[in-house]
Amino acid sequence: MNKIALIARREFLTRVQKKTFLLTTILLPLLFFGFYAMIIYFSVNSDEKYNIAVADEANVFNNKLEGDENISFSFVKGEDEQSLKQDIEKDKYQGYAIIPANANILDKINISIVTQKSVGLMSRGKIEDKLNAALEQQRLLALNISPAQLDSAKKEGNIQFSTVEGKNDSGEEIGMSYAIGYVSGFLIYIVLFIYGAMVMRGVMEEKVSRIAEVIVSSVKPFQLMMGKILGIGAVGLVQFIIWIILMTSLNFLLPLIFPQLAAQMHDSNMQNGAMQAADTLKNSGLIGNVNINMPLILGCFIFYFIGGYLLYSSLFACVGSAVNEDPQDAQSLMLPITMPIIFGIVIMTKAVNEPTSGLAVFGSLFPLFSPIVMMARIAHGVGDVVPVWQLLTSMGLLIVGFIFTTWFAGKVYRTGILMYGKKPSWKEMWKWAFRRY
Structure with missing residues (x-):
């Protein structure tokens, strides 16, 4: 021994x-932690900033679109597709979206976003989330449903599991x-x-x-x-x-x-x-x-x-x-x-x-x-x-x-x-x- x-x-x-x-x-x-911190840092500090021009001819969004530090929306009036393309070339906007006058908030709305360069995956997801959230909000208002009513309807039941011995199975x-x-x-x-x-x-x-x-x-x-x-x-x-x-x-x-x-x-x-x-x-x-x-x-x-x-x-x-x-x-x-x-x-x-x-x-x-x-x-x-x-x-x-x-x-x-x-x-x-x- x-x-x-x-x-x-x-x-x-x-x-x-x-x-x-x-x-x-x-x-x-230390290296693993450093790489991990760098990945998180660059993921939350994206250099891609987009100002999207929105030509809302049907007033679907009611001039309300919330952005953040990287994504912003500007509502424009009296501009057509050609003039918006010229604005993008002048770097006034990084993209534009035109909503036709016959669009109905209660129907499915197809929104085409035109940009000068390809949009990254993270920024693309952010833009889609903000537009979909705004559409949902406007549809609720059109149906006279308040956010409080929607939250109340989404409340889940309190469902609990337990064993035959009486132990709580959470x-x-x-x-x-x-x-x-x-x-x-x-x-x-x-x-x-x-x-x-x-x-x-x-x-x-x-x-x-x-x-x-x-x-x-x-x-x-x-x-x-x-x-x-x-x-x-x-x-x-x-x-x-x-x-x-x-x-x-x-x-x-x-x-x-x-x-x-x-x-x-x-x-x-x-x-x-x-x-x-x-x-x-x-x-x-x-x-x-x-x-x-x-x-x-x-x-x-x-x-x-x-x-x-x-x-x-x-x-x-x-x-x-x-x-x-x-x-x-x-x-x-x-x-x-x-x-x-x-x-x-x-x-x-x-x-x-x-x-x-x-x-x-x-x-x-x-x-x-x-x-x-x-x-x-x-x-x-x-x-x-x-x-x-x-x-x-x-x-x-x-x-x-x-x-x-x-x-x-x-x-x-x-x-x-x-x-x-x-x-x-x-x-x-x-x-x-x-x-x-």
């Missing part, structure tokens, strides 16, 4: 002390459970790919450089494999925690760094889905009212995070010990390992919507799928949606699965780490695992 700890410590320190670790750990979130709670389950499962999915492949590359490097031949003279191959898995896993965990802290801190600092940008993002119609969801949660008082057991979810996330990493890392280490310099050999052997991870994320997309379905239950129990799928189910509640026996069975099977894969990988590792010049296959690796020494 002491040798495993020494190897894990060496793997951890050699990677953490590299400049590449600092660059990827610190600069990557849509807000389901939405939060969906988001938490999806994000948790997706994070584990990413971790399995990134750090599992990192373990495989580490084993391949030592085998190709013949360092493993020197190391195994003083330690057992199984100890070497476990030390590498634990050391690289610790690197990934530290990096993961730093990323979460940095992204959370930068998210809180965004309104302080760009106060004008924050206000524009809040008022803009181009808010992204995450911002809209955050506003909905904040305005509805959802945070604090939803009955979600976060300590349980966090504890299960850590368990499945570590369990899934250990299970798949042992398999990736197994492949790394069997292949030689040719990376194509590794790619061919990785397929049976990567396919269960991909199937897990596919099953998870169903489990977040139907956590009690047969496929979701199977995926949450099978060790190769459970680290991803079970997190999608746990977020919906343990005890009612996920029975306690299923959670305990899933954890037990994951532990058994890790023990088996570690045993299997240790057997293959013992033979593969010292074998060169032969292209391996899973059939031959299976023989290595059950070979008697």
Whole structure:
């Protein structure tokens, strides 16, 4: 056990002390956040400004069209299409729209907007929204319907769901459970790919450089494999925690760094889905009212995070010990390992919507799928949606699965780490695992 700890410590320190670790750990979130802020900034600060001339011969809009800082409307009288084109060429307007005198507000009105150059997608959507909103307002007035009457007619009924046990089954709670389950499962999915492949590359490097031949003279191959898995896993965990802290801190600092940008993002119609969801949660008082057991979810996330990493890392280490310099050999052997991870994320997309379905239950129990799928189910509640026996069975099977894969990988590792010049296959690796020494 002491040798495993020494190897894990060496793997951890050699990677953490590299400049590449600092660059990827610190600069990557900063670069990602910077690009994200720039995209939002340029999306809400469009340089395209349009002043649209409106020749409303039928007085459809009643000289009322609301604009904003980028889109404005000017009603003109006594101008025809030719004169409006000349105004555009003189850059007096950036476009014009003519509404014929026979247009009826209660009928379908076709509005053709002529511009000198092609209109961008965002500006096009803004212009369409403002014209449609004005048409709707004028139609209501023509039908003697006030906005208050329309709002009253659109009021939705207060529909509530509950279980036979009397538990309130609110849509807000389901939405939060969906988001938490999806994000948790997706994070584990990413971790399995990134750090599992990192373990495989580490084993391949030592085998190709013949360092493993020197190391195994003083330690057992199984100890070497476990030390590498634990050391690289610790690197990934530290990096993961730093990323979460940095992204959370930068998210809180965004309104302080760009106060004008924050206000524009809040008022803009181009808010992204995450911002809209955050506003909905904040305005509805959802945070604090939803009955979600976060300590349980966090504890299960850590368990499945570590369990899934250990299970798949042992398999990736197994492949790394069997292949030689040719990376194509590794790619061919990785397929049976990567396919269960991909199937897990596919099953998870169903489990977040139907956590009690047969496929979701199977995926949450099978060790190769459970680290991803079970997190999608746990977020919906343990005890009612996920029975306690299923959670305990899933954890037990994951532990058994890790023990088996570690045993299997240790057997293959013992033979593969010292074998060169032969292209391996899973059939031959299976023989290595059950070979008697």
